[in-house]
Amino acid sequence: MEEKKRTVTRVEDGEKVKKTVKKAEEVAETAEAEVKNVKKVETLSKAEEKSKAITLRIISAILWVFAIGFEVLAILCLFKSLRLPGLSQMWWMIIFIVLDLACCIVAALLWKKASHLDPFKKTNNKVGFFILTQLGVIMAAICFIPLIILVLTSKDKLDKKSKIIVTIVAIVALLIAGLIGADFNPISAEEKAQAEESITQDVYWTAFGHKYHTYEDCHTIANSSTVYNGSVTAAIDNGCSELCYYCAKRAEKEENLKLEGLNIEEGVEAAGE
Numbered sequence: 658m659e660e661k662k663r664t665v666t667r668v669e670d671g672e673k674v675k676k677t678v679k680k681a682e683e684v685a686e687t688a689e690a691e692v693k694n695v696k697k698v699e700t701l702s703k704a705e706e707k708s709k710a711i712t713l714r715i716i717s718a719i720l721w722v723f724a725i726g727f728e729v730l731a732i733l734c735l736f737k738s739l740r741l742p743g744l745s746q747m748w749w750m751i752i753f754i755v756l757d758l759a760c761c762i763v764a765a766l767l768w769k770k771a772s773h774l775d776p777f778k779k780t781n782n783k784v785g786f787f788i789l790t791q792l793g794v795i796m797a798a799i800c801f802i803p804l805i806i807l808v809l810t811s812k813d814k815l816d817k818k819s820k821i822i823v824t825i826v827a828i829v830a831l832l833i834a835g836l837i838g839a840d841f842n843p844i845s846a847e848e849k850a851q852a853e854e855s856i857t858q859d860v861y862w863t864a865f866g867h868k869y870h871t872y873e874d875c876h877t878i879a880n881s882s883t884v885y886n887g888s889v890t891a892a893i894d895n896g897c898s899e900l901c902y903y904c905a906k907r908a909e910k911e912e913n914l915k916l917e918g919l920n921i922e923e924g925v926e927a928a929g930e
């Protein structure tokens with residue numbers, strides 16, 4: 658009886674080993690797949706892009722109103738019109754500055770996302786285009802500069818040390834909100850339309866890159882573990898602004914080679930005749 662039991666155990670062990678090996682192989686396969694992880698991104702219709710952009714812009718506007726509200730609360734704390742329990746005046750001011758900053762950051766990120774989904778027109782309205790694409794910077798200024806000026810010009814409202822700390826915190830918040838609010842790679846409605854018209858093939862891009870690539874093996878995205886793939890519309894919707902320089906050059910070269918090839922064939926045919 659005992660021997661039989663042992664034999665059964667051995668078979669089970671064997672199976673376990675096989676299973677473990679299989680699992681290891683699967684893990685290895687998954688690991689390999691992760692290295693070349695290409696995620697397909699669906700293209701939104703123009704109507705979907707527009708409605709999504711409107712929703713994002715409304716949320717941004719609401720958040721900026723909240724940000725200004727927190728700035729006002731910080732100012733009220735400064736003038737002691739608002740006395741809150743538990744913490745010192747300085748700490749309440751810092752809390753409101755941080756809340757102000759949080760609202761500014763989220764609002765600016767959503768605003769920039771909307772600017773890619775449904776970009777503003779640039780033609781005949783360069784100033785308007787600049788204001789609308791850089792609204793995050795303008796709002797950062799509105800949400801912090803009045804407070805900074807009031808803190809600096811106020812007398813006997815805060816002790817010297819608290820005044821310095823609040824000023825530094827507010828200036829740092831202003832810089833962060835300004836940097837995040839700035840759109841360093843803005844795209845206009847005209848540029849998006851032109852890209853959609855000229856690039857009909859699928860493109861590739863990375864999570865934080867601002868360029869889309871026409872070649873999956875482009876060296877600039879070779880080290881990215883996740884590459885997104887989809888139409889040029891999807892690439893722009895997800896933060897891209899322009900075609901990669903190297904991909905453009907390569908396409909130009911390959912097109913030339915193809916043309917040369919055609920010429921040679923034509924020449925041969927002509928000689929045969």
Ligand SMILES: [Zn+2]
Pocket residue numbers: 869870871872875876877901902903904905
């Ligand atoms: Zn490229």
